[in-house]
Every structure is written in C-alpha cells, then in structure tokens.
Amino acid sequence: MQKNFRKVAKVALVLVYLVIIAGAVVRGTGSGMGCPDWPKCFGHYIPPTEISELQWKPDTDFKKGQIIIVDETLQVATETFKTSSAFNKNKWETYTKHDYAQFNPAHTWIEYINRLFGALAGLATLVLAVMSIRLFKTNKKITILSWLVVFGMGFQAWLGATVVYSLLEPVKITVHMVMALVIVAFLLYIIHITKATTKKVKTYKDIVPLLSFVLFMTLIQVILGTQVRQFIDERMDILGEAAKNQWLVNADWQFYLHRSFSIIIVLLNIFLAQRIYKNKLNFPKINWVLIFLFIEAMSGVAMYYFHFPFASQPIHLVLASLLFGVQFYLLLEAISAKRSYKSL
Structure with missing residues (x-):
C-alpha cells in the first residue's frame, strides 16, 4: 500500500511541476489574461x-453565462436564449470583475492548457489524500500532510482566480508562485517519509543549518525574480516584442538586487558543495543542485546580454522551482542522516 501511495505522490509532484511549467509559459507569452473569467474561459468549458x-449574431443560441465582446466590453448572458434580429441589452450584463476585453486565440489556449494541468494535478492530489486515509492508523502524519496538499491546491486555484480578476497584480502573482513551491515541498516531504528504509549513514558533518540557509536564500531570490518579471511584463506591454533590447533599459532597483543576489546564491551553493565533497557525505543530489544552478545562471545571462532569446524566460522560472525542490529534498536527506548518525 505504501509503495503504491509513494508512486501516486510522485505522479502528483510531476503534475504540479507541469503546472509550474505551464504557468511559466503563460507568463513568458503574456497569456495570463487569455481567459478573462474563471474557472470557465469566456463562459465555455472548451x-x-x-x-x-465571441461576437453577437442574430438567430443564434446563447447559454446562460456565455461571454461575448461588445464595444470593447465583456457581456455575460443572463439566461439561455436565442437572439432575435437586434441586440437586446436586457439579455446581457456587463462583466464587472475587470474591464479587460481582448481575445487572442493563442493566449486563450495557452492559459486553458495551464488550467487543465492544474485540474489534473488537483485530481492527483485528491486521489493521494483518499489513499492516505488507509495509512492513518500507522502514520497519521502522512494522512494529515496529504489532505493539507489538497487544501493547498484548492487555495492555489482560488489564488489563480484572484490573479485573473486583479489583472495580474504583482503581489498576487508572487503569492501564487510561493504557494506552488509550498505544495512542492509538502509532496517532497511525503515522498521522503514514505521512502523505504536504507542503510544508516556512518559519518555525518552537521550541514543542516547551512542547507536551511541556502534554501531560504533561494526562496528570497525566487520572490525577487517574480517582482523583476512584473517589471519586464510592463516594459513588454509598453515597448512591444520588437524592442526586447529596450526592456531592461533604466531598470529599477529590484532588477539590480536580483542580479547581485544571484552571485551570492551561486557562491553559497558552491560552498555547500565543497563542504559535502570535502567531508565525503553521501548526498549526490548536490550535483543536480549545481547543474540546475549553472543553467539557471546561464539563462539569466542570456536574457540580459542577448535580449531574451526564445523560451529563456520560462526556462529561468522553471529551473528556479526545480532548484528549490532539489535543495529542499537534499535538506530532508541531511536531516534524516543527522538523526541516523545520532542513533549510531
């Protein structure tokens, strides 16, 4: 039972990361308002x-809640009806959650796919939580954590709706991203504690505080990155895709803080790796940390010096979330190793 449960947890983790990847593509393509309403898209399930x-037409059936664009406003059908030869305002009401009334089919379907991945991830975590009930007697922690993940996914869905209704307000986007990392951390912890018992670590040097500090600094860097991304989005809206070389001209202090902070992150992780290698600690995931960190740094350099080459922005965001995940799991392994060492 626990073995199958762990497999489902891994599937849920992969799906959550797919949501993060899809979200990164949404931001990278400026598709955040591709669906102006939630959870439907222009009042449609498809x-x-x-x-x-999305245009009014005579002698056409419209369903209640369906949305059309009229005079640069979103109009919502108040009932199911068939149109006559003239537009009847009494059958429609203006969408009031925001005033964004544009349609871009590519943006709409990118955002829609992002929501589909979110629904799949939510379903996987619900299955995980239901399966965890059978483990309640033997390990209450697993059941509690599994249901916390479900509630976290529900909260994340609500945050996604508020992001749309706020027209992509920066603070809400940041909270949305941090919540995704919290869900990742919970799933990684579930995967870790359901791992089969392995041989005890014979030697151990206390690097848990260092790992904790590095993880915290990475989280700070991710938060700074979301703020920088908002600045770039605003510049993109003003200057357009054709002026990528101008997006970072006269950048604000947050960009320079984010760039300088990245040097600290790199140095901290190199120091962490040196400690692990020097003391011959059995933490091979540090290699993945260094790989992700290197590619992350290179994607940042590419965006700055080569003016945001194709897919560099989504890659940068996804790598940051992968780096956080590997660092968190490495911390869990270090904590377990410390406990094993003390029990020798």
Whole structure:
C-alpha cells in the first residue's frame, strides 16, 4: 500500500511541476489574461478558437453565462436564449470583475492548457489524500500532510482566480508562485517519509543549518525574480516584442538586487558543495543542485546580454522551482542522516 501511495505522490509532484511549467509559459507569452473569467474561459468549458465565436449574431443560441465582446466590453448572458434580429441589452450584463476585453486565440489556449494541468494535478492530489486515509492508523502524519496538499491546491486555484480578476497584480502573482513551491515541498516531504528504509549513514558533518540557509536564500531570490518579471511584463506591454533590447533599459532597483543576489546564491551553493565533497557525505543530489544552478545562471545571462532569446524566460522560472525542490529534498536527506548518525 505504501509503495503504491509513494508512486501516486510522485505522479502528483510531476503534475504540479507541469503546472509550474505551464504557468511559466503563460507568463513568458503574456497569456495570463487569455481567459478573462474563471474557472470557465469566456463562459465555455472548451474555449473559443475564433473571434466570431465571441461576437453577437442574430438567430443564434446563447447559454446562460456565455461571454461575448461588445464595444470593447465583456457581456455575460443572463439566461439561455436565442437572439432575435437586434441586440437586446436586457439579455446581457456587463462583466464587472475587470474591464479587460481582448481575445487572442493563442493566449486563450495557452492559459486553458495551464488550467487543465492544474485540474489534473488537483485530481492527483485528491486521489493521494483518499489513499492516505488507509495509512492513518500507522502514520497519521502522512494522512494529515496529504489532505493539507489538497487544501493547498484548492487555495492555489482560488489564488489563480484572484490573479485573473486583479489583472495580474504583482503581489498576487508572487503569492501564487510561493504557494506552488509550498505544495512542492509538502509532496517532497511525503515522498521522503514514505521512502523505504536504507542503510544508516556512518559519518555525518552537521550541514543542516547551512542547507536551511541556502534554501531560504533561494526562496528570497525566487520572490525577487517574480517582482523583476512584473517589471519586464510592463516594459513588454509598453515597448512591444520588437524592442526586447529596450526592456531592461533604466531598470529599477529590484532588477539590480536580483542580479547581485544571484552571485551570492551561486557562491553559497558552491560552498555547500565543497563542504559535502570535502567531508565525503553521501548526498549526490548536490550535483543536480549545481547543474540546475549553472543553467539557471546561464539563462539569466542570456536574457540580459542577448535580449531574451526564445523560451529563456520560462526556462529561468522553471529551473528556479526545480532548484528549490532539489535543495529542499537534499535538506530532508541531511536531516534524516543527522538523526541516523545520532542513533549510531
């Protein structure tokens, strides 16, 4: 039972990371408002592909809640009806959660796919939580954590809705990203504590405080990065895709703090790796930390010096979340190794 449970937890983790990847693509392509409403998309479960589907037409059936664009406003059908030869305002009400009324089919489907991944991840975590009930008598912690993940996914879905309704407000985007990392951490912890018992560590040097500090600094860097990303989004809206070389001209202090902070992150992780290698600690995941860190740094350099090459922004965000995940699991392994060492 526990072995199958762990497999489901891994599937849930992969799906959560797919949501993060899809979210990164959404931000990288500026598709955050591709679906102006939530949880549907223009009032549809399957979003439109052409602007004609969002235009009023005579002798056409419309369902209650369906959205069309009229005079640069979103209009919501108040009931299910068939249109006559003239537009009847009494059958529609103006969407009031925001005033964004644009349609881009590519953006709409990118955002829609992001939501589909979110639904799949939510379903996987619900299955995990239901399975955890059978483990309650033997390990209450697993059951509690599993249901906390479900509640976390629900809260994350609500945050996604508030991000849309706020027209991508920076603070809410940041909270949305941090919450995703919290869910990742919970799932990694579940995977770790359901791991089969392995041989005890014979030697151990106390690096848990250092690992904790490095993980905390990474989280700070991720938060700074989301703020920088908002600045870039604003510059992109003003200057357009054709002026990528101008996006970071006269950048604010947050960009320079984020860039300088990255040097500290690199040095801290190199020092951490040196401690692990020097003391011959059995933590091979430090190699993955260094690999992700190197590619992350290179993607940042590429964005700055080569003016945001294709896919560099989503790659940068996804690598940051992967780096956090590996560092967190490494910390869990270090804590377990410390306990094993003390029990020798």
